[in-house]
Amino acid sequence: xxxxxxxxxxxxxxxxxxxxxxTDVFKDEKKKVVTxxxxxxxxxxxxxxxxxxxxxxxxxxDDEPKTIIRxxxxxxxxxxxxxxxxxxxxxxxxxxxxxxTFGMGLEGxxxxxxxTIDEQRLDKTLxxxxxxxxxxxxxxxxxxxxxxEALKPFGLLDRGFEYFxxxxxxxxxxxxxxLLRSSNKLRNTSQLYVLSLLDWSITKVGTGGMVSHLDxxxxxxxxxxxxxxxxxxxxxQLFNLISGKTASIDSKFLLKDGHPTVLNDRNFYTDxxxxxxxxxxxxxxxxxxxxxxxxxxxxxxxxxMRFTGVDRVDLHPRVSHCGKYLxxxxxxxxxxxxxxxxx
Numbered sequence: 001x002x003x004x005x006x007x008x009x010x011x012x013x014x015x016x017x018x019x020x021x022x023t024d025v026f027k028d029e030k031k032k033v034v035t036x037x038x039x040x041x042x043x044x045x046x047x048x049x050x051x052x053x054x055x056x057x058x059x060x061x062d063d064e065p066k067t068i069i070r071x072x073x074x075x076x077x078x079x080x081x082x083x084x085x086x087x088x089x090x091x092x093x094x095x096x097x098x099x100x101t102f103g104m105g106l107e108g109x110x111x112x113x114x115x116t117i118d119e120q121r122l123d124k125t126l127x128x129x130x131x132x133x134x135x136x137x138x139x140x141x142x143x144x145x146x147x148x149e150a151l152k153p154f155g156l157l158d159r160g161f162e163y164f165x166x167x168x169x170x171x172x173x174x175x176x177x178x179l180l181r182s183s184n185k186l187r188n189t190s191q192l193y194v195l196s197l198l199d200w201s202i203t204k205v206g207t208g209g210m211v212s213h214l215d216x217x218x219x220x221x222x223x224x225x226x227x228x229x230x231x232x233x234x235x236x237q238l239f240n241l242i243s244g245k246t247a248s249i250d251s252k253f254l255l256k257d258g259h260p261t262v263l264n265d266r267n268f269y270t271d272x273x274x275x276x277x278x279x280x281x282x283x284x285x286x287x288x289x290x291x292x293x294x295x296x297x298x299x300x301x302x303x304x305m306r307f308t309g310v311d312r313v314d315l316h317p318r319v320s321h322c323g324k325y326l327x328x329x330x331x332x333x334x335x336x337x338x339x340x341x342x343x
């Protein structure tokens with residue numbers, strides 16, 4: 001399991017550095033892999049498994065953004081110019097965005113940069129990088145939707161700060177969804193798109209201006225907490241990319257925003273933000289013949305009052321590759337911690 005520890009100079013949800021550790025959950029052994037100069041409370045350095053023996057994460061070397069791949073002994077495997085956001089399942093592609101831009105669009109999601117941010121010179125391009133061939137194979141400019149009427153976003157703020165975020169590759173690595181966002185100090189609006197990696201075509205999905213958190217439910221369906229072009233109600237929605245149809249999940253337990261993570265085509269986990277009593281819920285949602293009607297409460301976590309705003313600790317449930325472990329973040333001990341549940 002990957003974790004970030006020894007976090008230094010944390011201000012407004014962003015830190016100067018953090019140590020990346022690997023823990024063997026069977027042997028209860030932990031070792032430090034490396035120190036990264038990129039960290040925020042919500043996503044760490046985006047450190048994730050590249051394969052069974054190496055990790056990929058964001059770093060800053062001589063004030064230059066880098067994507068780094070190291071084995072679990074800390075030995076450098078590759079260094080790529082720029083920061084990544086997501087890795088394809090076949091480990092061939094990474095998506096890349098500018099975290100200066102991301103941090104200005106969404107507070108607490110950027111990194112610390114020594115150079116002064118000039119909004120007029122911010123890089124707002126979404127890139128697709130081919131790791132095997134070591135080159136950028138696609139660049140999507142922030143105004144890409146001007147080329148086709150069918151790509152025009154729905155429900156975005158007209159004069160907001162625009163940026164890309166929340167990319168993720170499909171399980172078969174043939175597609176990637178991404179959000180185009182427009183924000184101001186009061187609102188953050190989003191439009192969901194899907195990129196085909198087979199023919200580089202982009203499709204607009206029928207979201208209605210609000211998309212928060214999402215995940216792939218198979219290769220041709222996106223699960224998202226969102227509204228739609230035909231309904232302003234915020235719900236968990238299933239966007240079928242083949243039929244173009246949308247189905248909502250109607251459960252009294254799933255009326256609030258959360259962070260869904262899919263286990264398989266019939267099961268996913270999600271969480272909630274703290275309620276008035278500061279309790280956060282962790283749910284497992286399963287489908288029967290009628291749809292996703294089975295909602296099981298896995299845990300209820302008390303979050304102390306001081307964990308709010310950019311200092312909040314969202315549960316962010318995550319499933320291990322083998323499917324036997326579920327981990328989530330928690331503040332119930334008075335500090336940010338990771339909890340691991342064994343099925």
